[in-house]
């Protein structure tokens with residue numbers, strides 16, 4: 075009896091132990107699984123990732139040190155450390171621990187060292203990437219708790235997942251880096267393309283005034299003007315896109331009636347030549363639909379949607395624009411054009427997306443319009459959606475914007491500007507074409523113009539010629555535009571001079587810098603003659619920040 079009782083107790087004792095062991099293993103596996111999921115999702119920076127591997131690995135192995143060491147220039151560098159891993163596996167650590175790391179790399183397999191410095195045991199596994207060994211994962215524990223086969227398995231699994239996560243993090247970083255370079259390139263490209271546009275616009279304006287050359291000449295100039303405008307729009311789109319990508323777009327919102335925006339866009343489209351033949355209609359209620367918006371940007375939104383409707387509605391079928399208000403402002407552009415494939419529909423607001431990607435597609439364009447529309451609508455706190463019953467069934471785009479209480483009571487009336495009078499003008503521009511075109515446009519208006527070819531020349535002429543206003547390019551050789559402004563301002567007769575920067579860069583930071591240098595105004599290339607005349611008309615008013 076006594077023996078039987080003893081056996082029973084022994085049996086239940088060993089069953090309990092087995093159960094405990096199973097539970098322990100299950101908990102460990104769950105922990106490991108949790109880590110691998112975490113690593114698979116992780117898109118964090120490399121250093122954070124490696125530190126996380128070290129900390130979580132130390133937990134699951136109950137190790138008092140766990141290090142992630144990467145190979146750099148044939149040496150190990152500790153990149154993640156839990157416990158005293160940096161001391162155990164770093165350059166000054168025990169030779170046997172360092173030896174284990176090297177062996178793991180050489181053999182490509184796990185290495186267990188039962189004892190390194192009397193009271194510790196070590197396990198090391200290689201971190202194998204797709205093409206090369208990236209480093210090694212190493213853990214240390216008191217020698218009294220040696221690493222068993224199961225620990226080695228856990229380490230090996232952890233090492234494999236850590237290597238994959240590390241490679242993903244690196245790839246992710248490379249992609250981000252390439253994306254950033256592309257954004258920078260787009261910004262630079264748009265900026266560079268802008269500069270040659272300015273003299274062309276000026277020269278065209280002049281041609282209109284000086285050379286008739288019969289009907290053919292007029293026609294040719296019209297073509298040039300139209301194409302230049304088109305080029306200007308493409309460049310502006312590119313600039314806007316890069317501003318949005320770099321988070322540098324700023325709005326100037328004000329309460330306004332969305333019906334006015336729709337009306338202006340509608341009229342602009344009717345005037346535009348390419349809308350000929352389309353039957354375009356506009357409907358809206360009698361009550362104002364007030365939103366807080368940047369008028370130019372809202373027109374850009376509606377203009378883009380209308381242009382698309384025209385572009386993708388061959389044969390001149392009906393296009394309808396409507397504005398209404400319920401609990402939000404709603405603007406719709408509906409066409410009976412080529413429609414949009416349901417598979418394409420979710421993607422059309424992405425940058426560079428075009429349903430028909432063939433180079434010889436009739437419509438042209440960069441695939442930026444809708445990406446801009448969405449970004450601008452979202453900047454206004456709204457949403458934009460597209461619907462289409464499929465190819466051949468037309469499309470409808472709906473913009474929803476938050477309503478705003480009401481229009482401000484005070485009328486903002488356009489204050490009448492003083493008529494331009496002959497003015498003494500200094501132009502500082504190093505690009506000969508841009509300089510001469512600017513000079514010619516200004517002289518044509520009856521102004522007296524002195525033109526300087528660089529910064530030093532500009533300061534000298536500024537002193538000798540004593541202009542009332544100076545248009546100064548910023549990127550000048552030798553002395554830049556800011557410095558020219560500072561030096562002119564430093565002179566007694568320079569204090570009242572009106573200084574206007576003309577530059578290809580239009581970021582808020584550039585404006586701030588120009589203001590700090592003493593400029594009264596700032597124009598972004600390409601500057602059309604009307605902008606110059608506007609500014610000149612305001613002499614001697616100061617503060618012409620456009």
Ligand SMILES: Nc1ncnc2c1ncn2[C@@H]1O[C@H](COP(=O)(O)OP(=O)(O)OP(=O)(O)O)[C@@H](O)[C@H]1O
Pocket residue numbers: 311382383385386409411412413414422427428429430438439440441442443444445468469
């Ligand atoms: N009203 C529409 N009907 C049919 N397809 C459209 C319509 N509007 C846009 N799309 C599709 O969505 C794509 C993206 O439009 P988006 O305006 O962004 O670029 P795009 O018109 O090709 O070029 P961009 O506007 O830069 O000149 C178009 O290429 C076209 O395939």
Ligand SMILES: [Mg+2]
Pocket residue numbers: 378381382439442443444
């Ligand atoms: Mg478009």
